Amino acid sequence: MAHPHSHHDDDEDTGPSKSQLKRDSQALQELGQELAALGKERLAKVPLDEDLRDAVRDYQRFPSHEAKRRQLQYIGKLMRHVDPAPIRAALDAFKGVSAEENARMHRLEALRTRLLDDEKTLHDIATAHPGADLQHLRVLRRNALKERELGKPPRAFRELFRVLRELEGAPDNDPPSGEDEA
Template identity: 65%
Template sequence: MTHHPDEGEFHDEQPSKTRRKKDMHALQDLGEQLVALSVERLRKVPMPEELFDAVRDAQRFTSHGARRRQMQYIGKLMRSIDAAPIQAQLDAFNGVSRAETARQHRLEKLRADLLEDEKVLGTIAETWPEADLQHLRVLRRNALKEREQDKPPRAYRELFRVLRELDEGAAAGAAPEDFPAEEE
């Protein structure tokens, strides 16, 4: 007796073998990305403790065979959890997410505005009361001097780093969305 696809006993119930293999390889790739992270970043990734320990073990292994087996074990652990939050955090680390990209653009615009006008420090002070305005003034002055003298942009980059740290530390306070959007 032949079964017609429309009679569908279990056609849509199980993913195909190819689909399962693709999913498994995707999880293994995700595991590789986790193993490549620093301990500080790894701690920020939402995952069960057992998976965290397995990743830390894989980071310590030097033998190719032991590492390969550990990666298979990590893949096995990952099949029993929801990998979406892990992927979202890795995307944020890599600057892939739209929110992270928008945040980077806001901070870059804020830095540019600050370089154009020192009065922007008032807005920064309102948004992040804990900000060291004197340090920001020095960084601004140094960044302008670097630009003027065609020197490497050390202070320029440091200014961005300080703004990013303020933004990361202000989860409970006002968000930088309060800054005016870029005119188009």
């Protein structure tokens, strides 16, 4: 004869333990803390529902340690109702991409330096990015050189970097998005 208690014990064995639930909850809260540490641009790239996004933004605004602690608990509670996998994937991408991103930035800086040193670099850019606005790049190059010569703030120098970054970031097989940016 089966005892009612023995059936209840079997259910506990198949479900997560109280300790496991607590660890899961803590992991979600830590994931929420990682979200809260993101800047606005990166946070916008993470797939979050509106309540969770608002809760993270509120956390970022709070000055008080205690308010942040309570908000973090609330974020953890909201996290229990979402699939953490896409969020974790986005955060991992930010972490993993950082080395890649640094290398990319160095490549772009080197390209900008080559362009400033030699206008023929425009040919390489045109080959790599057929939709590039070469006239705009030529003007930025000329202005950046003039800024450097006159000791002025490097506006065109920075703009040149931004345009090169957009060119590299735009998929080569999708010219319309590149044309919108330029």
